[in-house]
Amino acid sequence: MSEAADTDALVEVDHLKQYFPIKSGLLIDREVARVHAVDDVTFSLRRGETFGVVGESGCGKSTLSRCLLRLLDPTAGTVRFEGRDITTLSRAQLRPLRSEMQMIFQDPYASLNPRKRVGQIVGDPIKLHGGAKGGEGSVKTRVQTLLERVGLQAEHYNRFPHEFSGGQRQRIGIARALALEPKLIVADEPVSALDVSVQAQIVNLLDDLQDDFGLTYVFVAHDLGVVRHVSDRVAVMYLGKVVEVSPAEELYTKPVHPYTAALLSAIPIPDPRENRARRRVVLQGDVPSPIDPPPACRFHTRCPFATEVCSTVEPPLVDYGGGHLVACHHPQNVSEQEIRAATVAPESPVSAGDLLPEPRGDSARAAAQSSS
Amino acid sequence: MAEALLTVEDLRVGFETDDGRVQAVDGVSFELREGEVLAIVGESGSGKSVTAQTIMGLTRSPNAAFEGRIGFEGEDLLNASQEQLRRVRGNEIAMIFQDPMTSLHPVYKLGWQIAEQIQAHEQVSKADARERATELLRRVGIPSPESRIDNYPHEFSGGMRQRAMIAMALANSPRILIADEPTTALDVTIQAQIISLIGDLRSELGSVILITHDLGVVAEIADRVLVMYGGMVVEQGTLEELFYNPQHPYTWGLLGSLARVDGVKPRRLPSIAGAPPSLIAPPKGCRFRTRCPHEFDRCAELPPLAARAGGTQIDRCWLSPQEKAAKRAVEGRIGLEATA
Numbered sequence: 001m002s003e004a005a006d007t008d009a010l011v012e013v014d015h016l017k018q019y020f021p022i023k024s025g026l027l028i029d030r031e032v033a034r035v036h037a038v039d040d041v042t043f044s045l046r047r048g049e050t051f052g053v054v055g056e057s058g059c060g061k062s063t064l065s066r067c068l069l070r071l072l073d074p075t076a077g078t079v080r081f082e083g084r085d086i087t088t089l090s091r092a093q094l095r096p097l098r099s100e101m102q103m104i105f106q107d108p109y110a111s112l113n114p115r116k117r118v119g120q121i122v123g124d125p126i127k128l129h130g131g132a133k134g135g136e137g138s139v140k141t142r143v144q145t146l147l148e149r150v151g152l153q154a155e156h157y158n159r160f161p162h163e164f165s166g167g168q169r170q171r172i173g174i175a176r177a178l179a180l181e182p183k184l185i186v187a188d189e190p191v192s193a194l195d196v197s198v199q200a201q202i203v204n205l206l207d208d209l210q211d212d213f214g215l216t217y218v219f220v221a222h223d224l225g226v227v228r229h230v231s232d233r234v235a236v237m238y239l240g241k242v243v244e245v246s247p248a249e250e251l252y253t254k255p256v257h258p259y260t261a262a263l264l265s266a267i268p269i270p271d272p273r274e275n276r277a278r279r280r281v282v283l284q285g286d287v288p289s290p291i292d293p294p295p296a297c298r299f300h301t302r303c304p305f306a307t308e309v310c311s312t313v314e315p316p317l318v319d320y321g322g323g324h325l326v327a328c329h330h331p332q333n334v335s336e337q338e339i340r341a342a343t344v345a346p347e348s349p350v351s352a353g354d355l356l357p358e359p360r361g362d363s364a365r366a367a368a369q370s371s372s
Numbered sequence: 373m374a375e376a377l378l379t380v381e382d383l384r385v386g387f388e389t390d391d392g393r394v395q396a397v398d399g400v401s402f403e404l405r406e407g408e409v410l411a412i413v414g415e416s417g418s419g420k421s422v423t424a425q426t427i428m429g430l431t432r433s434p435n436a437a438f439e440g441r442i443g444f445e446g447e448d449l450l451n452a453s454q455e456q457l458r459r460v461r462g463n464e465i466a467m468i469f470q471d472p473m474t475s476l477h478p479v480y481k482l483g484w485q486i487a488e489q490i491q492a493h494e495q496v497s498k499a500d501a502r503e504r505a506t507e508l509l510r511r512v513g514i515p516s517p518e519s520r521i522d523n524y525p526h527e528f529s530g531g532m533r534q535r536a537m538i539a540m541a542l543a544n545s546p547r548i549l550i551a552d553e554p555t556t557a558l559d560v561t562i563q564a565q566i567i568s569l570i571g572d573l574r575s576e577l578g579s580v581i582l583i584t585h586d587l588g589v590v591a592e593i594a595d596r597v598l599v600m601y602g603g604m605v606v607e608q609g610t611l612e613e614l615f616y617n618p619q620h621p622y623t624w625g626l627l628g629s630l631a632r633v634d635g636v637k638p639r640r641l642p643s644i645a646g647a648p649p650s651l652i653a654p655p656k657g658c659r660f661r662t663r664c665p666h667e668f669d670r671c672a673e674l675p676p677l678a679a680r681a682g683g684t685q686i687d688r689c690w691l692s693p694q695e696k697a698a699k700r701a702v703e704g705r706i707g708l709e710a711t712a
């Protein structure tokens with residue numbers, strides 16, 4: 001999976017881990033525990049696609065995003081950008097790559113320097129990366145073109161961030177991200193802080209820019225509706241693990257992991273009649289702590305289908321065909337045949353074994369036996 | 373029809389600021405009926421929270437100016453004394469917020485805070501109050517409340533804190549619960565737990581005013597809906613009226629711009645162009661004029677909130693119901709843009 005570089009892949013993430021130490025002790029910093037923020041995650045991004053990442057708060061979405069851009073030093077694993085392992089590069093070696101990968105943040109206000117004018121905010125990275133070949137004047141023209149491209153006006157050049165609404169500030173953040181003509185944009189909750197009506201504007205803008213500039217997006221959000229709208233593929237994370245990856249539409253029509261199914265069913269549909277007609281699964285309990293995650297399947301403490309194997313054996317990521325990978329001993333919405341045809345995916349975590357899910361006939365029998 | 377429990381009449385709330393007067397609430401009228409869940413939705417900054425906080429007397433400050441009337445049990449809460457308000461607050465009208473930490477005191481044990489709340493309004497012994505606090509925690513789904521009652525707020529997760537807040541709100545069996553974005557800070561699966569809890573407790577909660585930006589949540593538990601825009605109510609109706617026969621173009625835009633997890637995915641998300649209006653210098657006439665693709669000459673004059681569609685629905689738009697029906701469909705969905 002790792003050696004044979006996929007030429008179509010812009011980014012390849014291989015068994016990536018990011019643990020954060022928790023220290024205690026007044027005199028000596030002693031590591032007492034670790035947050036398993038990202039725990040053996042493997043996937044690759046194709047050029048021009050939008051890869052959505054969803055999951056509950058604290059499941060590791062932002063940490064994963066920051067690892068992709070090497071804003072963190074991963075505990076283990078690699079991230080390759082255009083075939084090059086960026087996890088081992090020095091600061092100086094990283095610098096030329098920085099312009100190729102940009103990030104858009106959730107809080108458009110906190111991520112913009114309040115004392116700088118819009119022209120500087122968007123223009124500074126261009127100067128910093130030596131993109132100002134034609135001098136000051138050409139930077140200004142370029143910034144103004146960018147501002148217009150993201151739906152602001154050229155005369156906004158001299159204004160300060162506080163003079164803009166939330167949606168406009170997010171546009172400034174997008175213009176800044178585009179300034180260096182990156183190949184990859186990682187957007188971490190880019191519309192979560194915005195009003196619904198303004199969210200739609202920004203989502204459409206990101207969509208247009210992708211077509212114009214051939215961008216590859218990682219789109220992180222907890223709003224599954226927005227993620228469905230923008231994504232080609234979606235990864236669902238739970239406590240640091242990817243539990244399901246699927247082509248976007250398929251994830252919404254055929255969720256295989258019980259957590260994905262529960263997540264989708266937890267979302268109230270803005271249509272009273274359809275809402276009433278729906279069967280809802282309300283998950284019990286809280287999300288466990290990533291410091292001491294449940295063993296084996298991390299979801300087993302809240303899963304309505306859990307059996308003994310779920311708390312003793314970590315389920316591998318299993319390939320159900322068409323790029324639909326799921327880590328669960330009791331997959332939902334798949335046929336007997338699909339289960340029999342499934343194989344362990346190369347993306348599966350090292351710690352997971354190769355125990356494939358049993359076809360339902362057998363597991364139903366097993367469940368009946370264990371309960372009697 | 374059920375009786376009105378609370379009547380808000382032509383409420384205006386303005387704040388003097390360095391930049392000028394912010395007219396946060398600009399002539400809002402509605403009534404809350406016995407036993408109903410009334411949802412208030414609308415753009416950020418449209419005055420939802422200020423309306424709710426004013427009912428509780430929480431916006432009173434030297435830079436604030438009020439007009440109108442808030443009728444509750446024969447009294448006018450807008451002009452009530454602090455003494456009267458204290459009696460009503462927590463006891464007859466309780467409020468829960470987006471961030472429970474704003475109402476929970478960080479250094480006191482949760483059980484103590486709930487017991488205190490009970491004793492503030494009722495003559496009961498310490499032991500009885502504590503017992504009732506335990507029962508309340510159990511009622512809102514906190515596991516092993518006997519031991520949890522001695523926890524501090526920070527020892528609870530976000531979802532548990534919101535449950536504790538609901539327990540505290542229930543402590544004195546209030547007649548009205550005002551919930552301002554009670555689930556916004558929570559994860560979807562935890563939000564589902566809280567929504568189903570509010571649903572289960574409906575008979576105990578009396579009437580509920582639910583402020584939210586999530587139309588899914590509205591569809592799930594509201595009876596009636598109030599849509600606010602720029603400090604005003606632009607539309608009001610029953611749940612069914614609002615979702616299946618919305619009258620105001622802003623409501624169409626709101627319903628249309630939702631990215632949904634079900635149904636056919638539109639190629640492009642319908643959106644509302646532009647930004648919400650300034651409350652210091654709002655547009656003359658219809659507040660939504662500056663963003664409305666259907667604006668015409670009459671819109672320069674402020675449309676009154678009136679019944680135009682039949683039923684119980686009222687709205688603030690000059691278009692006739694026929695014009696509205698013709699203009700609001702896009703790709704089979706409700707939307708703001710005219711059909712091509």
Ligand SMILES: Nc1ncnc2c1ncn2[C@@H]1O[C@H](COP(=O)(O)OP(=O)(O)OP(=O)(O)O)[C@@H](O)[C@H]1O
Pocket residue numbers: 020021035036037055056057058059060061062063064222290
């Ligand atoms: N620098 C850090 N030091 C220690 N722990 C951290 C650090 N950064 C993140 N964490 C922890 O790692 C876990 C994953 O956090 P992360 O921010 O990636 O989650 P997330 O999925 O983005 O959540 P949210 O939806 O709330 O943004 C959390 O438990 C978080 O507390």
Ligand SMILES: Nc1ncnc2c1ncn2[C@@H]1O[C@H](COP(=O)(O)OP(=O)(O)OP(=O)(O)O)[C@@H](O)[C@H]1O
Pocket residue numbers: 387388389394395396414415416417418419420421422423585651
């Ligand atoms: N004390 C105050 N002084 C000045 N302006 C205020 C004050 N309180 C609120 N406002 C302003 O009043 C307007 C309405 O605010 P409000 O909090 O009611 O909005 P909202 O509809 O609840 O929005 P959101 O959905 O963002 O919570 C906003 O523009 C806000 O900035």
Ligand code: SF4
Pocket residue numbers: 257258259297298299300301303304305306307310315327328329330331
């Ligand atoms: S492996 Fe077991 S516990 Fe985990 S999601 Fe599947 S059924 Fe549930």
Ligand SMILES: [Mg+2]
Pocket residue numbers: 061062063188
């Ligand atoms: Mg995050």
Ligand SMILES: [Mg+2]
Pocket residue numbers: 420421422552
């Ligand atoms: Mg508010």
